[in-house]
Amino acid sequence: MKSLETLVRPNILALAPYSSARNEYSGHTAHVFLDANENPYNKPFNRYPDPLQEELKAQIAKVKEIKTEQIFLGNGSDEAIDLAYRCFCRPQIDNVVAIEPTYGMYKVCADINDVEYRPVLLDERYQIEAAQLLAACDDHTKIIWICSPNNPTGNSINREAIEEVINRFDGIVIVDEAYSDFSQVRPFRLDLAKHPNLIVLNTFSKAWGCAAIRLGMAFASPEIIAIYNKVKYPYNVNLLTQQQAMEVLKARYDVDDWVRVLKQERSRMISAFNDLPICLKVYPTDANFFLARMTDAQAIYDYLVDCGIIVRNRTRVSLCQNCLRITIGNKSENNELLAALRQF
Numbered sequence: 001m002k003s004l005e006t007l008v009r010p011n012i013l014a015l016a017p018y019s020s021a022r023n024e025y026s027g028h029t030a031h032v033f034l035d036a037n038e039n040p041y042n043k044p045f046n047r048y049p050d051p052l053q054e055e056l057k058a059q060i061a062k063v064k065e066i067k068t069e070q071i072f073l074g075n076g077s078d079e080a081i082d083l084a085y086r087c088f089c090r091p092q093i094d095n096v097v098a099i100e101p102t103y104g105m106y107k108v109c110a111d112i113n114d115v116e117y118r119p120v121l122l123d124e125r126y127q128i129e130a131a132q133l134l135a136a137c138d139d140h141t142k143i144i145w146i147c148s149p150n151n152p153t154g155n156s157i158n159r160e161a162i163e164e165v166i167n168r169f170d171g172i173v174i175v176d177e178a179y180s181d182f183s184q185v186r187p188f189r190l191d192l193a194k195h196p197n198l199i200v201l202n203t204f205s206k207a208w209g210c211a212a213i214r215l216g217m218a219f220a221s222p223e224i225i226a227i228y229n230k231v232k233y234p235y236n237v238n239l240l241t242q243q244q245a246m247e248v249l250k251a252r253y254d255v256d257d258w259v260r261v262l263k264q265e266r267s268r269m270i271s272a273f274n275d276l277p278i279c280l281k282v283y284p285t286d287a288n289f290f291l292a293r294m295t296d297a298q299a300i301y302d303y304l305v306d307c308g309i310i311v312r313n314r315t316r317v318s319l320c321q322n323c324l325r326i327t328i329g330n331k332s333e334n335n336e337l338l339a340a341l342r343q344f
């Protein structure tokens with residue numbers, strides 16, 4: 001791996017971050033706070049939230065079996081994705097490499113930050129070899145994006161291939177494990193200590209059932225996390241989000257139950273789709289959705305919209321012609337979808 005000093009943008013390396021009132025005083029013994037121009041009335045919303053979310057991070061560290069210094073929290077994974085560009089990629093000079101097809105935000109954020117995006121097509125089994133990704137890199141490649149389980153295909157990317165990319169690439173590898181709770185594959189966050197160039201993304205939006213609160217996580221070396229913290233907005237995660245995340249972490253056995261039921265429903269839905277004459281293929285999945293190749297994705301999508309049922313039409317995505325992406329809902333939602341499709 002190149003040194004972090006060479007990978008980080010020079011202006012970010014030199015940056016003196018904004019120092020907020022709650023950064024400068026972070027002890028717990030004071031009782032009169034006249035340092036942040038807050039209003040003394042309207043508790044608890046009158047106070048700025050903890051800029052580094054220490055209490056919440058301590059809970060997440062236990063659940064995820066990593067250290068608090070290895071955690072960045074942001075306004076959804078979207079913030080962690082955008083920050084990767086802002087920390088590492090010089091506009092119009094550096095580039096990033098990613099598997100294709102994959103989650104759309106990596107490219108959108110590349111375009112916003114004026115950074116070249118180099119997609120590398122998966123094979124017909126939606127897999128990739130390390131050598132193909134590495135061959136797309138040059139001296140200015142700062143990041144390789146790998147989403148596993150991948151969206152929209154649903155499958156996990158071969159773990160050995162990802163490991164080889166992490167070991168052989170001299171820049172940053174970001175493995176987006178938004179769906180790893182639904183998979184049996186060992187998550188990469190547990191191997192952070194072995195890989196100083198690895199960033200792992202997790203989210204509260206999927207298995208944890210909290211898409212509304214906008215809370216994403218990036219796990220990496222304390223050195224990388226320190227750079228993220230320097231660049232993020234001072235109070236990027238609001239109080240309500242921090243409080244609600246603590247609530248769901250207390251109820252984590254509910255999350256285990258949700259995941260168990262969703263995986264059962266996933267098996268049931270895949271069998272049912274395999275029996276539908278209008279379904280040509282269901283792709284293997286490790287996520288809370290599956291990709292299905294249909295006889296005519298557009299017509300089936302339009303018909304479902306008329307029935308008040310919305311799935312994701314992926315027919316215009318590379319390698320996904322005539323494919324619909326189906327999220328696993330609750331039993332009655334799933335049954336309603338199946339009943340509608342049987343009438344098509």
Ligand SMILES: *Cc1c(COP(=O)(O)O)cnc(C)c1O
Binds near residue numbers: 079151
């Ligand atoms: C849904 C999803 C996320 C979650 O994004 P948030 O901003 O945390 O809601 C991240 N990565 C992938 C691949 C996803 O599909």
